[in-house]
Amino acid sequence: MSETYNFEAILEGIRRINRIGPDEFLALHTPVFQGSEREYVLATIESTFVSSVGAFVNQFEEMMGQITGTKRAVACVNGTAALEVALSLAGINRGDLVLTQAISFVATANAVRHAGAEPVFLDIDADTLGLSPDALLDFLQTQAEKTTQGLRHRQSGRRLAACLPMHTFGLPCRLEEIIGICHDWDLPLVEDAAEALGSCYQGKPCGSFGLLSCFSFNGNKICTTGGGGAIVTNDEEFGKRAKHLTTTAKQPHPWKFFHDHTAWNFRMPNINAALGCAQLERLPEFLNDKRKLHSDYQKLFSDSPWQVVDELSGCQSNYWLNAVLLSNKEERDAFLAYSNARQVQIRPVWEPMPTLPMYENSLCGPLDNALAVADKLVNIPSGVRA
Numbered sequence: 001m002s003e004t005y006n007f008e009a010i011l012e013g014i015r016r017i018n019r020i021g022p023d024e025f026l027a028l029h030t031p032v033f034q035g036s037e038r039e040y041v042l043a044t045i046e047s048t049f050v051s052s053v054g055a056f057v058n059q060f061e062e063m064m065g066q067i068t069g070t071k072r073a074v075a076c077v078n079g080t081a082a083l084e085v086a087l088s089l090a091g092i093n094r095g096d097l098v099l100t101q102a103i104s105f106v107a108t109a110n111a112v113r114h115a116g117a118e119p120v121f122l123d124i125d126a127d128t129l130g131l132s133p134d135a136l137l138d139f140l141q142t143q144a145e146k147t148t149q150g151l152r153h154r155q156s157g158r159r160l161a162a163c164l165p166m167h168t169f170g171l172p173c174r175l176e177e178i179i180g181i182c183h184d185w186d187l188p189l190v191e192d193a194a195e196a197l198g199s200c201y202q203g204k205p206c207g208s209f210g211l212l213s214c215f216s217f218n219g220n221k222i223c224t225t226g227g228g229g230a231i232v233t234n235d236e237e238f239g240k241r242a243k244h245l246t247t248t249a250k251q252p253h254p255w256k257f258f259h260d261h262t263a264w265n266f267r268m269p270n271i272n273a274a275l276g277c278a279q280l281e282r283l284p285e286f287l288n289d290k291r292k293l294h295s296d297y298q299k300l301f302s303d304s305p306w307q308v309v310d311e312l313s314g315c316q317s318n319y320w321l322n323a324v325l326l327s328n329k330e331e332r333d334a335f336l337a338y339s340n341a342r343q344v345q346i347r348p349v350w351e352p353m354p355t356l357p358m359y360e361n362s363l364c365g366p367l368d369n370a371l372a373v374a375d376k377l378v379n380i381p382s383g384v385r386a
């Protein structure tokens with residue numbers, strides 16, 4: 001084994017970059033609460049407005065609109081719920097198909113199912129780790145047909161109702177190409193931007209491209225509300241309906257309980273929004289430190305055969321989680337065992353969706369990149385350095 005393959009030296013480098021002592025545990029990602037988190041959360045307790053209404057929810061939604069450059073943001077209980085509602089608003093109906101990528105957190109596919117549709121798993125690009133426009137176009141050209149009742153999957157007759165790409169680990173996927181294809185094929189685009197808060201594609205925020213887009217504020221994301229999510233959109237009507245449908249579809253009235261839809265209670269509580277407002281205030285600093293961390297990792301691995309995954313040119317990743325491609329599965333497994341036994345939390349990428357039991361019969365395209373990446377990719381500790 002050459003020096004650059006030396007696991008011990010690599011772990012030593014990772015610890016040094018993260019300013020962690022030799023015996024300290026180094027997590028994959030830890031939230032940092034050094035701004036107004038305590039003050040805002042205490043304010044909700046003192047006001048008694050900890051639950052489903054409160055000023056922080058409105059403030060959080062306004063901040064999200066500004067950060068993502070969208071007209072309307074709706075705070076939700078988590079990112080999965082946000083996706084389910086966004087897909088329903090985009091017109092997904094029972095029995096439809098939604099085109100998405102084979103490598104993602106399981107919530108992407110689960111949200112499709114919960115919205116009543118079935119996911120179709122397509123390949124990713126090896127560089128962005130996001131939905132491959134070539135795979136999307138190939139699937140449409142070989143398996144779709146335009147009919148008077150919309151775009152159909154030729155073999156099953158099911159409607160192809162939406163395209164749902166995901167910006168993996170904050171790396172923007174090839175949006176321009178994907179948008180072009182969706183436009184040509186009349187396919188609504190919903191972005192799963194759960195991991196991409198603060199990422200930009202050619203100067204525009206990820207999440208501002210979809211008809212509707214979703215974010216997550218789970219504890220491991222770049223900003224957290226404890227648990228939470230958001231739907232953002234540039235369509236005022238979608239925005240209004242998203243708010244209405246995630247808040248039990250109650251018509252405004254001083255006392256009467258009149259609900260006009262079988263809706264959800266997917267509200268973000270005010271106490272969570274308070275934490276979120278303080279976190280969003282710190283996003284610029286978080287992004288800054290994550291860029292530095294990424295460049296420190298590039299240097300660490302520059303002489304090694306391992307490859308740190310970079311943003312596409314013209315794009316800015318939030319580098320939520322740094323990803324490294326190792327040489328092969330055996331080496332990857334050995335490194336996972338070595339590092340986790342030594343208090344450094346390193347994780348493999350998610351299992352490709354069609355290998356999970358509930359999705360093993362799903363429609364798929366060829367998955368060459370997805371399967372190759374699944375064997376070789378790990379995430380290395382990427383939390384903001386306090």
Ligand SMILES: *Cc1c(COP(=O)(O)O)cnc(C)c1O
Nearest residue numbers: 078079080105107108194216218
């Ligand atoms: C985190 C995440 C979600 C779901 O968000 P939750 O808030 O955990 O429900 C959805 N999609 C992707 C890609 C995610 O990483």
